[in-house]
Amino acid sequence: MSQLSELLSTNYDKNIEELKELLRIQSISSLSEHKEDVQKAASWISNKLKTIGMEHVEIIQTKGHPIIYGDLIHKEGAPTVLVYGHYDVQPVDPVDLWETPPFEPTIRDEKIFARGATDDKGQMFLHIKAVETLLESDGSLPVNIKFCIEGEEEIGSPNLPHFLSENKEKLSCDVVLISDTDMWEKGVPAITCSLRGLCALEITLKTANSDLHSGMFGGGVQNANHLLVQLLSTLHDANGKVNVDHFYDNVIELTDYEKEQMAELGFDEEKLKQSLGLTNLTGGEKDYPYRERISSRPTLEINGLWGGFQGEGTKTVIPNEAHVKITCRLVNNQHPEKIQQLVKKHLEENAPIGCTVEVSLGDTGNPFLTPIDSPMMQTAAEAYKKVYGKSPVYKREGGSIPIVSDFNKILNAPVVLMGFGLPGENLHAPNEHFHLENFDKGILTICSFLELIEK
Structure with missing residues (x-):
């Protein structure tokens, strides 16, 4: 792991500049005037996958925006990991609320500000860098790897389920790995085990x-x-x-373990009310605590x-x-x-x-729930602990990523949601950003996961 850390430190400036290149592309999938920008982003990612050594890289056109596929399958008998992410982004309105232009990535306060910085270009890019770093360090990967990166997540992934159904063999895997969620808080990693x-x-x-x-x-x-x-x-x-x-x-009600863990982590109600400009938090079912109301109800x-x-x-x-x-x-x-x-x-x-x-x-x-005691979830937890020095929280997310359930059901493979964003990073809002403390740590955690599942 120290060798990987040193390599990432050496390549840090180059890696950040490449992320900035991707973030400059205005790949807004919902606006027809940005159709060429979405294609440009697909080409950029395709070229990057080829550059790092991926094989069978292709841009697959759909009725909407393209899907990018690539693989590297040379490890006979080893698990196959399918990485999913998306390169499309939300519109930027209202533009006047951005402190810096949304498609001109800017670093301040150890955060990179741009549309797509955390949702999901920044997090998806971590996987590309993890594969590149392992290949540069060891010359090979400990697992077989496949990428499936789409450009329509922000408009509901209308064409991806059909692509999954038509390409089950091509996409077959032992686990689907996704980073499009967040951690519990600064320094406290989390694995999302449930999506509404x-x-x-x-x-x-x-x-x-x-x-x-x-x-x-x-x-x-x-x-x-x-x-x-x-x-x-x-x-x-x-x-x-x-x-x-x-x-x-x-x-189905939360288990006692989940309720205990949620209570142990605590919740600063006053801080949240102040940040939101509210006088109380009384929405939803009053018989349930706030954390439960926004995640498991x-x-x-x-x-x-x-x-x-x-x-x-x-x-x-x-x-x-x-x-x-x-x-x-x-x-x-x-x-x-x-x-x-x-x-x-x-x-x-x-x-x-x-x-x-x-x-x-x-x-x-569809909602999604994965058992927290499953082998892949426990491997992900071990990877987080190895890099962050503490075991992750198992988190139920209030939002939805409908395609996660499709991956699980169509490919009959477990899905692991390893997020590296932080709450409050303004995804879908002005001044979206990604905390750079989780850039190299995120890459290292993904590398660790790929090495651990080999065993």
């Missing part, structure tokens, strides 16, 4: 056949905004519990709400249409499509008199 799933719905509530004059009709006809608010108020009870029949039927959230006049000044109308966007975060054993239907049924059955409700079903993503 999701489902989305959009509702349109209609009353009259047009907006109406509030002077001529006010007090006599239904107001779509009023009725929508009335309907939405039925979705939660007074304690924050989702008030939809059978919503919690398949929810399902939710139903109103994400967008509109109807009637939205412009400057006053327009005295009674709106005939009102709209809402809803998403649910789901935990292991809940089925997104089933939850969509339960929420849809609730909305239709509780619609106020005098209106019609149209419910459109949106995206879904």
